[in-house]
Amino acid sequence: MSALPPGALNGLKVLDLTRVLAGPTCTQMLGDLGAEVIKIERPGAGDDTRGFAPPYVPNTRESAYFVGVNRNKKSVTLDIAKPEGQAVIHKLLGECDILVENFKVGALAKYGLGWGELKDKYPRLIYCSITGFGQTGPYAPRPGYDALIQAMGGVMSITGEIEGEPQKVGVPVADLFSGLYGCIGILAAVNHRHATGQGQRIDIGMLDTSVAWLANQASNFIATGENPKRLGNQHPNIVPYQVFPTQDGYIVLSVGNDPTFERFCKLTGQEALLQDERFATNAARVGNRQLVTDTLTPVMKSRTTKDWVAALEAAKIGCGPINTLKDVFADPQVQARGVIVEMDHASGERVQVIANPVRLSATPPSYRSAAPVLGQHTEEVLAGLGMGAAEIAKLRADGIA
Template sequence: MSHANSTQTPQPSGPLAGLTIFDLTRVLAGPTCVQMLADLGASVIKIEKPGSGDDTRGFVPPAMPGTDQSAYFAGANRNKRSVTIDIAKPSGQKLAHDLIARCDILVENFKVGTLARYGLGYEQLGKLHPGLIYCSITGFGQTGPYAARPGYDSLIQAMGGVMSLTGEPDGQPMKVGVPVADLFAGLYGAIGVLAALRHREATGLGQQVDIGMLDTNVAWLANQGMNYLASGQNPPRLGNQHPNIVPYQVFATADGHIVLSIGNDATFARFCQRFGLDHLLADPKFVTNAARVANRALVTETLANVLAAHGSAWWLAELEAIKVGCGPINTLEQVFADPHVIARGNLIEIAGKDGNPVKLVANPVRLSATPVDYRLPPPMLGEHTDEVLTDMLGLDASERAALRRDQII
């Protein structure tokens, strides 16, 4: 455990500098919310259980190079100070209350009612600290018949409908390849916290931000949700095809695959004229997007024969030259080597505790006046316990030693 003093912790900058978050989150949805706010300058105290910490600390392999720290944990926990407190014990609850009194925001993703058993629920803390913004991220929200259920990403993708939309028409329903239900819930949580901060600036009052992963999943059904509401028909799985636009999908080339994205009739006409397909523009089955959607199989088969005539590199060069949407299907190795990804700074390095660089994926928000602030690498478990308890609560070495003896920290 580190015994670093406050002079060793860089001071935050950014639009949220000066705000402090009491972070009671773990796994992904909650940590994603808090990391976004931390990158924007909020100071974060991540509260973890002594001895084990965030569940994702154990999600190995892989580990970060040269360490035993899980890559999963590292991806959602930079810019946070780790403090170990056992909030199940009365003395730990007192420490938590003392720290919360000095914080602006609390973010948690425990099951509904769990924190209330420890005196840390919103109904309890909101009365003690009227200005506190309390963000709760759960599987199903604070109310409703499913409120008590635990939430998991694949479960939410299934119940929220996205799995029914994903996959080949004759194959199994498929989840998305990354945990989008968790990530969206975290980002919606950050948006809710920012709105609550604006309200507090105007009124001095905090509030609870109630984020349910199923709610957010329903919200990001987007055009597919609206397709159902407009038609009353369940949208079918279309594999890599678009429900509302044709052609807008993956095509095989002579040596691989590319994505072809033709978003309007003018672009389709330009495509046909460039590649000797003018006759399609005289065919009512092809001339408008609505007609192409109605004749999806015919359009796909016709263009599949055309795309198979040349390799991917040839097609990408030709299509880009006439400003038709297209792209390669990159592996992650290719993504992180892409010159545009590199030029945009999407890969960052932060000096780790041992001084060696830690590679992380950058925050995608680009602010011209108050850029995101990368100041702390993902913390080791309990790394900042002494620092925080000394600086924020004034506990001396003997008081901290007593808390350790009692296994409170």
């Protein structure tokens, strides 16, 4: 048998009781880094995202959504609401290092699978829970959904046009950040266990993480007590750092400091602005935001986006076109970084997935198996627990597996 490819988490085994996006994002990252991930799914139904289609992966009936966040996992169908299913989970826990779940608070305790029920029996277990509002507080029992968390976490209030309605981000960032914060917590817990031999509980609340990544906007509020206003595509602390119309479209101009603004003015023939106190410093430009925008808009409209990108890049001034996804995947930088990976799928088709962006020199992410079809590894995993064919067949017949 060939050796496993190098992986930072080789040898770790993850019991994955997650579905949809936040949890699967966390466990896919662990799988990419070498961990063995066993995904438990409902018999006959599976992860909700198997039904989030169309679109389907070409020439299959597999949801593109599911395939995108479930590679490097083994699918085992198991009804954990039944005692027989719970017994199998306990057999798996005897071999697993990490459990990741995103059930509502208290749901797994009903099956004897909550942290309180498991921590003494499996003292080395790292148990990560990802929920909408965390395990404590008045909102803990509530379900969490990405758009709901974006609304309650504040990001929608600062996203959108100045006079428009609040806007959510175009991808489910509350889910994604929660999954990644969960992975960070797990990695810290793994290191702690190396030192002490003890597992621990990781409590990830989507609302907590959403507040955490408000970043400079949260810091601005704490410093002033004033709610940040929506600025469309402008930056709250830097001007000009925004979208401008060009002769044939739009461009993002990112002038991050005063020396860059000086280069910009010399490039565009606007040297006179450097002698105007309303433009001379970033603080002045922030205070005169609309004047700066109105002054530079006709300048930016004088050339095409392509011409501006070439000229600005040559002057080492931050800029970029506003790409469609078709443009993104055709971009030479994106292609050079190999962001699309092809994998063999159980359907017999080759599927394309987005590469893991973490580039490790010694233990790079690996792409061992595409997202599984429902229950693809049930027999393999159960047999690995010492269960015979007749026992597995009975679980199947009883609707447990």
